[in-house]
Amino acid sequence: MSLDVETIRKDFPILTREVHGTRLVYLDSANTSQKPHAVLDAIARYYEHSNANVHRGTYLIAEEATAALEGARQKVATFIGAASPREVVFTKNATEALNLVAKAWGRANLSAGDVVVLTEFEHHANIVPWHQLHDEIGIELRWIPVQSDGHLDLTDLDALLDGAKILSFAAMSNVLGTLTPVEDLVSAAHTAGAIAVIDASQFVPHCPTDVQAWGADFVAFTGHKMCGPTGIGVLWGAEAVLEATPPFLTGGEMILNVTKEGFTTNELPWKFEAGTPPIAQAVGLGAAVDYLDGLGMDAIREHEIELTGYALRTLNDRFGDRLTIHGPAQPTERGGVLSFEFDQLHPHDLTQVFDQHGVCVRAGHHCAKPLMRVLGVAATARASLYVHNDTDDVDALADAIAAAADFFDF
Amino acid sequence: MPGLEDLYREIILDHYRNPRNRGELAVPPAHRVEGFNPLCGDEIVVYVTVSDGVVDDIAIGGQGCSISQSSASMMSSAVKGRSIDEVAGLTRAFKAMMSIHESQLDGHQSTDDEPIDSAELGDLEALRGVVKFPVRIKCATLSWNTLAEAIAEATD
Numbered sequence: 001m002s003l004d005v006e007t008i009r010k011d012f013p014i015l016t017r018e019v020h021g022t023r024l025v026y027l028d029s030a031n032t033s034q035k036p037h038a039v040l041d042a043i044a045r046y047y048e049h050s051n052a053n054v055h056r057g058t059y060l061i062a063e064e065a066t067a068a069l070e071g072a073r074q075k076v077a078t079f080i081g082a083a084s085p086r087e088v089v090f091t092k093n094a095t096e097a098l099n100l101v102a103k104a105w106g107r108a109n110l111s112a113g114d115v116v117v118l119t120e121f122e123h124h125a126n127i128v129p130w131h132q133l134h135d136e137i138g139i140e141l142r143w144i145p146v147q148s149d150g151h152l153d154l155t156d157l158d159a160l161l162d163g164a165k166i167l168s169f170a171a172m173s174n175v176l177g178t179l180t181p182v183e184d185l186v187s188a189a190h191t192a193g194a195i196a197v198i199d200a201s202q203f204v205p206h207c208p209t210d211v212q213a214w215g216a217d218f219v220a221f222t223g224h225k226m227c228g229p230t231g232i233g234v235l236w237g238a239e240a241v242l243e244a245t246p247p248f249l250t251g252g253e254m255i256l257n258v259t260k261e262g263f264t265t266n267e268l269p270w271k272f273e274a275g276t277p278p279i280a281q282a283v284g285l286g287a288a289v290d291y292l293d294g295l296g297m298d299a300i301r302e303h304e305i306e307l308t309g310y311a312l313r314t315l316n317d318r319f320g321d322r323l324t325i326h327g328p329a330q331p332t333e334r335g336g337v338l339s340f341e342f343d344q345l346h347p348h349d350l351t352q353v354f355d356q357h358g359v360c361v362r363a364g365h366h367c368a369k370p371l372m373r374v375l376g377v378a379a380t381a382r383a384s385l386y387v388h389n390d391t392d393d394v395d396a397l398a399d400a401i402a403a404a405a406d407f408f409d410f
Numbered sequence: 411m412p413g414l415e416d417l418y419r420e421i422i423l424d425h426y427r428n429p430r431n432r433g434e435l436a437v438p439p440a441h442r443v444e445g446f447n448p449l450c451g452d453e454i455v456v457y458v459t460v461s462d463g464v465v466d467d468i469a470i471g472g473q474g475c476s477i478s479q480s481s482a483s484m485m486s487s488a489v490k491g492r493s494i495d496e497v498a499g500l501t502r503a504f505k506a507m508m509s510i511h512e513s514q515l516d517g518h519q520s521t522d523d524e525p526i527d528s529a530e531l532g533d534l535e536a537l538r539g540v541v542k543f544p545v546r547i548k549c550a551t552l553s554w555n556t557l558a559e560a561i562a563e564a565t566d
Contacts, residue, residue, distance in 0.1 A: 348452075348475035348549065349418075356414055365451035372451060378473050379451040407414060408423070408476075 002302035003295060005390040011036040011291075012388050022358035025396040030174055030202060030337050030384030031362050032224045035284075039227055042287035043280050054279055055253065055270070069279050072286030073269070079289045080219070081210035082236055086268040089235040089242070090277055094201040095125040097220035097235035098168075100272060101197050102129035104248040105218070105241070106166070112138035115164040117194070119144040119152055119180070120374050121173040124367040126199045130168070144169070146374055150176040150327035150334070157185075161192035168196075171203035175366045175382065176327030177308075177337035179203075186216045195241065201225060205386075206304055206335050208297040217241045223281065228288035232281035235272070242268050249274040292387075300387055304336040307385050311338055311394045318398050322405075326375060336385030339366070342401055345408055347381035353404035354381075359396055416539035417546065418476065425480035425533075430487045433469045435459060440467070441564040445556030447548050452478050456556045460564040465489050465497055470553065477537070477546050482553035484533050494561060501554050503531055507538055508547050 009015050012034045017024045026034055050064035057063070070085070077085040091097045106129075110116070116130050120143050133139045142160045145153040150173070161167060167189035171182050182198060189196040195217040203209060205226035211219050218241065223232040237245070247254055247265050251274040256264045265271045292300065309331040315323055315338075324341045328334040342350055347363035354361050361383045365372045372378060383397055435442075435457035445454045452474030459466045468490050470482045485504075489497045540550045 346473075346475035346479075348477070348546070352417065352543070352546070353414060364449060369451065378453060407418070 002299045002306065003387055005303075005388060008295070009388050009390075011038065013037060013040070015388060019358045020356050025357075025359045025393050027383040027385065027389065027393060027397060028360045028362050029205075029225065029386035029389075030335075030382065032230070033205065033227050033386055034388065035229065035288075036227055036291050038291045039229065039284045039287045043229060043284045046280050046283040051280075053276055065279055068283050068286075069277060072282040072289075075286040075289045076234055079209070079293065080204065080234075080236060081212050083212060084239065087211075087236050087239050087242060089237065089269045089272040090282055091220075091233040091235055091272075092231060092278070093224070093233035094199065094220045094222040095233070097218075097222075097233050098125050098197070098199060099129045100235055100248040101168070101218050101220070102133055104272075105195070105245045106130075106133050106139075107137070108246050110137060110139050110165055113140060115140045115142055116166045116168065117142045117144065117160050117164045117189075119169045120146040121152075121176060121178065121368060121371045122168070122170055123174050123199060123201070124369070125201075126168055126170065126197075127370065139165075143370075146176075146178075146371065149329070150178045152178070152180060154181075154184075157188055158192070161188055161194060164189070164192055164194040166197060167192075167194050169198065171198050171200045172206070172335045172337070173327070173368075173371075174202045174337065175339050175368050175371055175380065177202075177334035177339075178328055179207075179333055179335065182214050182216070186214055190215070202335060202337065205292070207301050211236050223285040223288065226285075226288055227291055228285035229281045232278045232285050234285075239268065242272070245272075247271055247274070251275050253277070295387060303387065304385055305331045307389060307391070307394065308334065308336045308338070310391050311336070311383070311385070311397075314391075314394055314398055315340070315401070319401065323401070326380065336389075337382065338384065339380040339382045341377060341380055343405065345404060347379045349408065350381050350401070350404050353407050354397075354400040357396065357400040357403060359400040361397070412539065412542035417543055419536040419539065421533055421536040422476060422480040425483040426476040429470065429479055429483040431469050431483065431490065432471070434471055435467060435469045440469075441560050443556050443560040443563060444472070445552050445559070447474070447478065447552050449545070449548055452549065452552060454478060454482055454553050454556050456482075456553065456560045458557065458560040458564055460494065460561060463494050463565075465492055465494070465561070468557075474552070475546075475549055477540060477549040478552050481534075481537055481550045484537070485553050485557060488532060488534060489557065494565060497557070497561065500530065501558060504534055504537075504554055505551065507531065507534075507541070508551055509541050510547070510551065 052062040052065040054066040073085045186196040197218040200221045204221040219236040224230040254274040326339045351363040440457045440459045453472040455471035457469040468486045
């Protein structure tokens with residue numbers, strides 16, 4: 001294995017916990033990741049040592065807090081290959097980041113009949129804000145279809161993009177694990193005169209990311225899926241695009257001046273950060289970025305390819321036709337996200353049995369109901385892998401599936 | 411610590427494997443209402459015909475987990491042929507078993523609702539264990555909420 005998982009496991013205090021009298025097998029990192037000591041300690045240290053509001057105090061700890069926030073922004077910028085920390089906007093999560101694009105850029109630049117192109121496997125966070133614009137201003141939504149092998153069907157891409165203003169798509173599907181051809185899609189969008197928006201929530205935590213190489217206009221992701229805390233997300237935007245985008249949420253922090261007559265907006269990135277920002281969360285995210293950097297994103301990706309391959313082989317060998325795993329068959333074409341169905345067993349019932357074996361797996365529609373309809377299912381069970389998982393965890397999943405089959409006697 | 415046997419009683423699995431009143435009814439005269447559990451994507455369809463204040467016929471469609479499907483199956487058996495008032499009482503009794511009280515739901519003060527005879531729940535008693543698995547309560551109540559909507563439509 002490309003990562004020393006045995007050592008890594010010691011970084012995550014929650015993994016020492018027992019549930020239902022058995023060790024915790026956490027296979028739900030695509031939902032939210034666990035947090036290493038380094039992140040928890042950084043947050044505690046910030047609150048214990050430097051807690052103050054940012055960008056306003058003239059005293060020492062306020063300067064430390066500001067430096068901590070802006071230092072975290074620089075770390076994130078470097079981590080994703082941004083040209084400057086001015087391009088890194090902190091939000092509450094990826095959902096807020098995508099809403100910022102739709103409600104700020106979208107409302108300013110779209111009018112009735114304008115086309116926004118999505119894929120059928122988008123998360124609701126990259127669907128519902130566009131539905132709202134459809135209802136508000138009459139934009140048209142078009143959908144890139146998903147093939148039965150989990151890949152996008154790009155046959156009619158040019159026709160779908162004809163006249164489009166926005167192409168917004170996931171870099172990795174949160175249900176199928178499918179990796180999309182990001183650079184090709186961005187380039188097709190630009191050729192058609194559309195901006196490219198990338199939901200990289202599942203990608204950034206697991207794969208080396210270079211937003212400049214992608215060449216997109218906006219990239220959204222969230223902190224809590226990459227070992228960081230909840231309550232912080234990121235919207236990266238190309239500087240010129242961010243400059244041309246009106247503010248989204250408004251109030252304190254995001255202004256240069258306010259009079260009774262009006263206001264002028266602050267510089268980037270603070271123009272998009274109204275109110276007291278998630279300072280401790282940013283500090284935690286900065287520590288998470290350091291932690292992932294320390295492991296090495298190339299090594300993480302390699303580890304997940306190996307472990308995904310092991311999981312696909314193990315589950316197929318043990319359960320054959322009784323188990324259907326959705327998404328690409330090749331580990332190199334996907335992330336470690338395994339959505340599956342087992343016999344006639346409903347995912348809720350399956351994962352209820354898993355829980356008794358300490359195995360944490362999500363059941364449901366994974367906030368991708370349009371995709372569920374394409375797959376012809378109401379829900380799936382989804383196991384997802386990360387840096388602390390190993391073959392023992394995959395074996396525990398397989399044992400739990402066998403236990404569920406046994407319990408329900410199918 | 412609650413075990414799987416508390417949740418999945420044999421009678422529940424029986425209703426899951428052999429659902430009663432499964433199918434569709436012609437609309438009209440039946441009323442058709444869909445219910446969704448946003449948590450897990452379960453979808454349930456309740457068809458109901460009401461005449462002279464009595465649930466004449468009921469059919470259940472859709473898909474879901476063993477708890478939502480068995481609850482729907484047991485519900486359909488329990489309410490068929492009952493008066494609307496009896497069904498309302500049964501619904502209250504079932505929800506009380508799920509620790510949901512109408513007074514809580516409406517935000518009204520508790521009015522010491524008429525005493526609930528849980529004996530009348532019959533097979534539905536088997537779902538009592540669900541309450542120990544809070545996330546599954548919505549699975550159990552999905553069909554009941556959908557039925558209430560369908561009856562409201564039918565008697566509108």
